[in-house]
Amino acid sequence: MKYYRRFLPFLKPYLPRMLAAAGLVAVVALINLVLIRLVGRLWDVVTVQRNETEMNHLLALFLLLVLAQGIFSVGHGYLAAWISQHLTADFRRHVFRHLQSLSLGFFAKRRTGELLSRLMNDIGVIQNIATDTPIDLAKQAVTLIGGIAFLLVTNWQLCVLILLLLPALVLVAKFFGRRLKRLSTAIQDRTATLSTIIEEVLSGIRVVKSFVRTSWEEARFAATLNAAVRVALKRAVVMAVFVPTITLLTFAAGAAVLWYGGRQVIQGQVSPGDLFAFVLFAGILIGPFGAAARVFAQIKEAQGAMQRVFEILDTQPEVSDGPDAQDLPPVRGQMRLQHVSFQYDSRQVILHDVSLEANPGEVVALVGPTGAGKTTVINLLHRFYDPSGGAITVDGHDLRHVRLDSWYRQVALVPQETVLFGGTILDNIRYGREDATEADVLAASEAALADEFITRLPDGYQTVVGEKGVNLSGGQRQRIAIARAILKNPRVLLLDEATSALDTESERLVQQALDRLMAGRTTFVVAHRLTTVQKAHRIIVLDKGAVVESGTHAELIERRGLYHYLATLRQTEDELRSA
Structure with a gap:
């Protein structure tokens, strides 16, 4: 009973x-x-x-x-x-x-x-x-x-x-x-x-x-x-x-x-x-x-x-507000991972003693072979998970000691697989900020280069996107997701392979929209495209859950290590795609 x-x-x-x-x-x-x-x-x-x-x-x-x-x-x-x-x-x-x-x-x-x-x-x-x-x-x-x-x-x-x-x-x-x-x-x-x-x-x-x-x-x-x-x-x-x-x-x-x-x-x-x-x-x-x-x-x-x-x-969230959690004030975007380790279960360690830093407004690229732990770092930065060891801070505040909502309001994620809900385009963009006016939505759409294709649709912003955005192309879905992130106006931006599934023309438009979105924001980018990585202020190379290299594109190419190998390989792939 x-x-x-x-x-x-x-x-x-x-x-x-x-x-x-x-x-x-x-x-x-x-x-x-x-x-x-x-x-x-x-x-x-x-x-x-x-x-x-x-x-x-x-x-x-x-x-x-x-x-x-x-x-x-x-x-x-x-x-x-x-x-x-x-x-x-x-x-x-x-x-x-x-x-x-x-x-x-x-x-x-x-x-x-x-x-x-x-x-x-x-x-x-x-x-x-x-x-x-x-x-x-x-x-x-x-x-x-x-x-x-x-x-x-x-x-x-x-x-x-x-x-x-x-x-x-x-x-x-x-x-x-x-x-x-x-x-x-x-x-x-x-x-x-x-x-x-x-x-x-x-x-x-x-x-x-x-x-x-x-x-x-x-x-x-x-x-x-x-x-x-x-x-x-x-x-x-x-x-x-x-x-x-x-x-x-x-x-x-x-x-x-x-x-x-x-x-x-x-x-x-x-x-x-x-x-x-x-x-x-x-x-x-x-x-x-x-x-x-x-x-x-x-x-x-x-x-x-x-x-x-x-x-x-009876299931309790693994990530939740602690009894001492405080509201996070508006942040500048100074992000640090300090000796972070993480494992989804006890049988396999995903990250081991990872340390990296991003200054306000900087773009930090995460590169490495498949399974290196890049997406896991993004998940930890967003605080979808808490690290098993070490700490992650923003402007000196340990994320485990701040209220989740107060941090989530200041960070935005644009993933590889765009998630749209089955309402209208207007509803999906306004998802980034509930109180946004139609003028705010229009401005965000223009910044994301989405307005030009939305206005050509028969119902414009009232177009129903279908389940998971099935009625739109991949590039269109991604630009709507970027408009949604712009409307949110985050201080920290997380991009996880945001252009990898797109054709060349869609990638060019989406990349332009991302460049506008990243301006003035601390950004972490996971990308296979060499053009995206080269623009980063700092590149972190991960392999088997550990940081093996760090520096600018030119510095890492000169070292002729893992990054040089990956960059050369991807440059060949990009040339083949262009051809």
Whole structure:
């Protein structure tokens, strides 16, 4: 029950409305009990007393009670739906907010489809048990207590006969409950895998089609789907046996009641109307018992869903504001890495004793072979990760001792793979600064050389870019990303292979836009293009996670070390591209 206790704080704001809804449904259940008793009385008035006047009075009262029951049912239905939707929305917002607080390392180890399944499917399972079930329990409690009270007053022997069924019900529910929990958790795991496959295929549909892998993906999806169906059928079999078993035990008691009560009517000890009402009361007790079995199954299913959701909520960000974190004042851009080491896990060291410096307004290029640690340095500078050893400072402030938001507002990243959101071009550029005016956006676009192609589009800045900017070319997407960074107006700029995936003409335009963006800002550049590297004030050469060379282009060429080899190789590649 620990997960349910942890969920209680989310229920607390809705408790008054839940109590009101429970009160309304309890009144509905109480009226239902009165109606059943009234039916028994009518039976005697019609078949035994044959009193027409009394019959008319009882029928009028019956109709009034039915009307009142309908009014209370409407109120309960609306309140229950209101609580369910708002509570679920609140919980999803909480989980979504927590997901965004987690560090990059968490998402590097998780698949998007799995997280999506937990956020949507699992919370949907929790929704029923958290809202509908407690309110419904009020109805079942009134039905059970009121029904048993009437049965005890009417004929305590018959009531005891019915209550003897309870231990059998508990044992049956416990037996089936373990299996239901295990199978329900397995179904949720299969659903998460299906969501992951769908997300991967749809987001990578071009690659799937290009490599003629549609049949393979269909087979993969079908295999996972069949596995989910098999588990769901196993659960259906358990439920198919579980519910009839409960029902059989309950109706067995009903048959015993009819046998024992029928003998009493024949002997004149009980009136036919009382027996009729007694049988109806015994019948409605099937409702609470059946509901108890159904709720037990739902609880077991929800336990698996809660476990998966709270596993996310229990994950703490690896990079977060410490208790002594202070807001970072506006910086000049003096960046230092002091004996920095880093590893994503204990099995492989990525950086070892890296030290480098960038003065305000300088451009520092990071070069080296694949796997040298260049992108890792960029991630550490942005503070997506914290170093395992050493320190990174900006204007003398250790990044681990400043608030993340205050640093993120002063740094901008332009990665190799541009990320655009599925809105308009205007929305994507304004993502750099929410309060920016259209004039600000236009100025940033002109500086990024994006305005010239945007204005040629039929809808201009209102053009919808499509998912991940699919409706635009690579160079256009990159220039929009640069405009977004210009609008943010950062003091420190991080460029991670921002032109490597572009053709020559697009690269020329993007490079011009980057030159405007870098002006006056401390910039770290990861680039394969020799033309980009040559302009840097300082070049840091990395190899196997360590700094092996440092200096200007001319100095490093003269040393004829690793940089000379890489520069010569890339110069040949650039010449071939130009040809």
